[in-house]
Amino acid sequence: MAGPGFPRRGWRFWTINVAALLGLAVTASLGRWQLQRAAQKEAIEAEIVGRAALPVLADSALAGADADTLIHRRVALHGRWLAQRTVYLDNRQMFGRPGFFVLTPLELSPGAVVMVQRGWIPRDFQDRAHLLPVATPEGPVEVAGRVAPPPARLYDFAAAPQGDSPIRQNLDLSAFRRDTGLPLVPWTVVQTGAASEGLQRDWTPVTSGVERHYGYAFQWFGLCALIVVLYAWFQFIRRPRAA
Structure with a gap:
């Protein structure tokens, strides 16, 4: 009460x-x-900002280094392109336009190969399978970039094997290493610098959201x-x- x-x-x-x-x-x-x-x-x-401000790493500093300590570090690579192993990742955007990320293995030495995200090309809407030309120099090259994880994985509607087609929805480095026999390192390098070789490189800044x-x-x-x-x-x- x-x-x-x-x-x-x-x-x-x-x-x-x-x-x-x-x-x-x-x-x-x-x-x-x-x-x-x-x-x-x-x-x-x-x-990320702190690692990007560190000195540029040379090839010799990459051998045997832990991948977690390399991510986002700037690097200067010297090697030869393995152009026949170039991969085009479909449905990737730049400037809000659909196209392809172009990735080519770079042989640093006989026992080390790194997959380089070289840049982006637009899609040919008249012919989906047609790829715009990309120049791949022969002989020794120098590549400036930053260490990065493999490209983000998109939902893959086609579960069938990719076969010999250079166009793929996603790239699994472990599977690619097994299929090609290349001694790929478990990380990639995003090539930086001005547009060249038919490729654009206005990469989206790395942020955490x-x-x-x-x-x-x-x-x-x-x-x-x-x-x-x-x-x-x-x-x-x-x-x-x-x-």
């Missing part, structure tokens, strides 16, 4: 209280989690604040009168 001066609270009041508390706990927790993810992504971006997490955190905290406002309004300011 309610005491003097204290209104009686029914089941509706306590149900709304519990629901509001649960809503506040969930939205606040999700907002904090998004802030934690943003902090983690900011640390990753700082590491930290802005997205801040946006999600703002939404969750905004929803949390909305619950507080609605709770106060309907429970105390405009509390319905008892019949």
Whole structure:
């Protein structure tokens, strides 16, 4: 029984209280989690920027190095293109246009080959299988770039083997190493510099997407604040009168 001066609270009041508390706990927790993810992504971006600022690595520094310590480092490679093993990855975009990423193995020495993401060419919409010409110099070349993981994998509708076609949806380095017998290293190099050899190289900057997490955190905290406002309004300011 309610005491003097204290209104009686029914089941509706306590149900709304519990629901509001649960809503506040969930939205606040999700907002904090998004802030934690943003902090983690900011640390990753700082590491990427720091590695990019380190001195350029030469061929001799790459032998036997751990792949995790090389990613995002700048490199200067010297070797010979294995043009007959060039691969064209389909459905890749640059400037918002569909086309191909062109990858060619570069033989650094008889026991080391690295797959180089050389650049991008647009698609021929008249003939999907037609590839625009790409110049591949013979003899020794020097390639400036940065170490990167293999290209992002897209959903592959065709599960059938690629065969001898240079056009592929994805590239599995392990499978490519096994099929070709090339001693490929488990990472790639993204070639940088001005457009040349029929290839464009306006690569998308490497980012961690930290802005997205801040946006999600703002939404969750905004929803949390909305619950507080609605709770106060309907429970105390405009509390319905008892019949």
